[in-house]
Amino acid sequence: QKEVEQNSGPLSVPEGAIASLNCTYSDRVSQSFFWYRQYSGKSPELIMSIYSNGDKEDGRFTAQLNKASQYVSLLIRDSQPSDSATYLCAVNKDYGQNFVFGPGTRLSVLP
């Protein structure tokens, strides 16, 4: 079992719809969770961080964490074509050391 798993996609949604991106992780002691966006040929850009169970909202983005199910998700409301990118889930293990990234989910928002 891989440490951090994501569906590779591509996930295609129409403009204005909600995009739902999912991530599961294997290590129960993981403490902090991050979502990054990476455009083709660019470096990852931090979108959200979440540390406790529940929802965290920032603009059009909502991160959801369920530690019991070892599951973290990212919702993008009112998706725009500019949201088309690869979304990387990162999990912080070892109480501060070692970020582990998932393979990323490619999102395509269709005009």
Added chain:
Amino acid sequence: DAGVTQSPTHLIKTRGQHVTLRCSPISGHKSVSWYQQVLGQGPQFIFQYYEKEERGRGNFPDRFSARQFPNYSSELNVNALLLGDSALYLCASSTDLGQPQHFGDGTRLSIL
């Protein structure tokens, strides 16, 4: 404020050569991490440094080494380059361990 800066942007080397990649963190950030990213995959953790000490090492061979300087900048060294070392090398900095990491633009290394 300046973000994470990496140099060089691109680099072409041949097998067996050595390479040094450089990274300057965001001002005030004490932790620097290095990642390797190949096309179609997520970044793979190589090293993390905090306050000039190595705090984490990924599953990479001993050909890979790094260090952090008193001004918190960092170098990644790779010896005896192999074709498989061709990748985007990313540096990320954070204020402290476990805090969100911010990435530089990366160094694209091509091995011929």
